Amino acid sequence: MKVQKVNLAAKLSSFQDPWSPKIVGDLNDHQVKLVRLKGEFVWHKHDGEDEMFLVIGGRFTMRFRDGDVALEPGEMLIVPKGVEHLPVADEEALVVLIEPASTLNTGDAVDARTVRDLDRI
């Protein structure tokens, strides 16, 4: 099969549910996902996995136990493995998320927002 490009805006327009990452690509043992952030998530960490957030629309704040980092379009952040974090988006943020395929969205804080078997779009 021919290699296909992904238009991020087009893919984002195909879903509206926040905090529910969708897979748009496989990169070795990692997955590339798109996610809409809206409101406050849950404090969690990923013991074995670094997690990359790249903002492509809107803005959000990543809260850490030692301070906040505000992120705008064109900015990225890598949350190192084991570090507790809490994404908060007062307005909606559109984010490219890259992390190992094994990563669970809520990390060690499994709750009603935990998503398993992510959709591919």
Place this chain on the structure above:
Amino acid sequence: MKVQKVNLAAKLSSFQDPWSPKIVGDLNDHQVKLVRLKGEFVWHKHDGEDEMFLVIGGRFTMRFRDGDVALEPGEMLIVPKGVEHLPVADEEALVVLIEPASTLNTGDAVDARTVRDLDRI
């Protein structure tokens, strides 16, 4: 050390040399790099590594043996391991590149443009 965000435009403004990826982040066994593409590179492949290209400025074409894919800002492409490819940028393209730390820019086609010991910016 506190987690730092990366502003991609600010990092890109710190270098001008094309085809010379700079490391801006470590993501598990992968690295996040920024690169400027200008002109035609060299046909090559990475036998063991998928490689992700995300365009954040300008445009370029990825040539494959079975056709071309034209990429604009907000579009991404994952070149699967083992697939020959040739990036061509008639105008300059600004690209986020994500690939295993082991990946050499020219893959199996080591030449004068091969860059080892990439700078961190």
